[in-house]
Amino acid sequence: MVIASSGFFNIAYANEPHFLVINYHDIVGSKQTPVYATDVSEDRFEEQLHWLKEHGYRIVSIQAVFDAADGKASLPDKAVLLAFDDGYQSFYTKVFPLLKKHHYPAVVALVGAWMDGNKPADVKQPLLTWEQVRELRQSGLVEIASHSYDLHQGILANPQQNTQAAAVTRRYDPATAHYESDDDYQERIRTRLKSSAEFIFQHTGVRPRVMVWPYGEYNSISLEASSEAGMPITMGLIDGFNTLADIKALRRLIIVDNPDTGQFADIVTGLRADRSLRVAHLDMDYLYDDDARQTERNLDSVVQRIKDMRINTVFLQAYADPDGDGNAEALYFPNRHLPVRQDLFNRVAWQLKRVAGVKVYAWMPVLAYRNKLPDAWYVQEWRDGKAQKASHIYTRLSPFQPEARQFVAEIYEDLGKYCNFDGILFHDDGILSDYEDASPEALAFTHEVWGLPGQFEKLHATGDMRLAWAHRKTELISQFTDELASRVRIYRPAIKTARNFYALPLLKPYSEEWYAQSFESFLAHYDYVAIEAMPFMEEAERPLEWLVQLVNEAARYPGGLKKTVFELQAV
Template identity: 60%
Template structure:
């Protein structure tokens, strides 16, 4: 497995799931993943992070037995799905990827020793001796048949020829052949939808046919190379008879997850104590340390200068201790918060440069961080009919909204589809870990009074059809705001679904203004609510910016912000406090002693996730030397 893709999949292992056995009536199950198995004397540099010492594997198996885990095979899972026989408590499935010879010589004897079933995923083209340059010694077809004949080993497809990277952008970066779109440097164009779909379906079907010819039975399980899949790949697997598939996201499973199971990849040759911690806790996720980055700071008309800017950013982020980057995916050269252009191919807005995928991948592989695509919800400077935009009530009737954000209305069906297609194109062409929804997702107490919005207000929500009637009543104004808050939340759910069709692993975060948290009645003016955000997003990124809010006492203000957050169930677990690195009102950087003091105060008060905006690589703000001292968190994995 190439290093960049190896690191790529390891980055998936960052989020915990609920304990798998919390509900005794519907027990869950874990899937553990191994690759190459080494003898102790073979552990020499450069170390392979996904290889495991045979002695450690033996100790892992013994620990499972001693602690009453039940190792089950695929048939037991199918029996549970059909209702024939329930899963045993503390069920575990063992998987081994790639079909290395070490499975036959080292893992299989241990499986026989403990009488543990396992699933072995093999790559079709490798079985034929193709594309094996740099690949470790592999099992022969005869050895695979012999392993299956033991009755302990299920042979799964690991695709026919998708276990590699493909050039997926103009810069030549490689992404998984399963989810990446081929980029032709000769024609300067991406693989078309129909060509991509045909390539995936053919590769999956060819693997299933090949294994049938080799083994006499069709594979029942697809194990996605590098853990990468999307809705099209899942459809291809199902069409080829493999309704069970496996990715590489950490966490536990229930029977509802069998279409795309999570797997705990065992990395770094963990000893039995570390293994026990992984199995019991599924790698509790790290506190986030977020650097919020403007792509506009990295972009330059001179591509060579862009490269220098990016290299400086990579060095800075890696050294800073940040583990997450909120990265701007849209261009806003005039700084008004609206998307003038985009940094990825799309069907609606100009492309400033096809840059987001390249920068995101470099950050993930070279700086070792998660990357969230920072995107507007509604604020697009689009050449579309005026009726698509948010309207405010002014001078006795609906007029174009005067807010600095030029927002398309989430109530207009054409506008919703337009924005949805932008998000769809982002996910189709770029690979990233999450989405940060921009702070443009607001509607005032005079918005939205476009005709589609008023129709929903009256016909769906049962409020008066006339704006004046709503606005005359404080009770109706609040009800109107609450409905709008939920409408915006459901609209971002729609956008998330568009992304997850192609990138099913992504997490979500949304910017929240401070006032709706500090004074919940201000929902009327924003259509924002912390409880509503907790329901819709994995994280909420609040603007913890006392100077922007002109707070008389910044420390007291931040203290109140944390206190109000903690009043909500899971509030501190999901809130990202974003400090400001610049005082925009004074047009000057926040002094580092003030910035550091605020960071330490947030930590002391119990804030778990902390970030800052903006990160300015050009004049070292916040100061890197200071960030390195207090920003990192210990890696608990």
């Protein structure tokens, strides 16, 4: 049993049914050619409502969700909430008659600034009038939600002049070359959400209870601000089912490309969850140039190449490693701890997302950060009868050292704060050999927390003991990466995670003691496991057979192939 508490709702959710939120925008005439990707024709919209009814789905109101969250009632099986963004007049002329005909409820989200006469030039569709809005509300079928007052726009997000969603972006000021402070950002979001709620109240006499995030973008700060403004239920644009535990940020299936009934059925039943990854690694050090104009030419070229190759996911290096030793000496984003080689990651990630249409994962070290930090913060190995700073090419901070963990966590937090991306790829530096970590802090932790011997000689005495020690180190590092992901999710709650994995621990599981890596553990912790499938680097005598064996070994684990990315050696 899981108990969830949001400050507004307090109820046990473990056995609650799942429900869907289906998202529409403009409904156009049946004989009209859709102009925008989010346009749905009137005839297909009606067919979709019919399909939902014929297949046992029940259209529910937002009040039903509130009542279920308060424990006053239960949602029916296969419950569906209909949500319409932007407040187009087609909701009144085409959707509302169908709602009345079938007695179906819905949510319509209004952009305050647009309703106030400040509609952008590229929004051609007519909007609802306030008279129509009041009629919709009085019908008892339609919940009037906020789509913000003026957050449905992009604001300057980096020195290269990209604009990104105002609700989650730290505004960049080119005059001062500084980003919006934490306090200024929080005040801006709180003020805007309160003004949005007040604006709707002034025109309808009712305060909105639901916030629909522009572009589906939100973070923990905006969620808190929405609740403070009286809107405890919010909606994003992540595909998937919901339970009542998700009401602070509901997932929604956005309907695009005017699907026919069969395509709509696939969306609703499959949740667009079968997308295979076609991944490319992108090394920022090769993209970067001291000449900013050359950097832009490099970027244009690589974005086009990614698009032409039909890549759908890019693992984009976010740290600077010009000497190629795998240690982060600087970063490509603003942060509080390491030098910034150039504020470039957000620019490149955004161009890849917008132009090439890919998902971008920030490729980041777990432990390998080279800086003027105390030696005691770094991993130590047992060598020549004593603990010494590790000689591995990766100069790794110790996961047993609280100050070192905090140092890395704050870097990840800054990554989430200043950059827009979809996931994290944890680099292959998160390893500990069977001689590591032999620092006093690590050995004390090993004894006091894990109950294993606190002396290296005893830990290393037998194969069973070494493997027992390795299992715990594997889990410790994985838990640390979970913590790093949670820091990023303060600002980017929808991110997915992947982690690099050496091939040998999969082919020979006992070698976990040499790496502190376990395929089974990685499958449990990450959305994807990125196996370094590089037979030539591993000096395999029969490369193709080696690759087949690797795939077969991954397939032995439940979900092994579905969650595995094989990183092939191209050159």
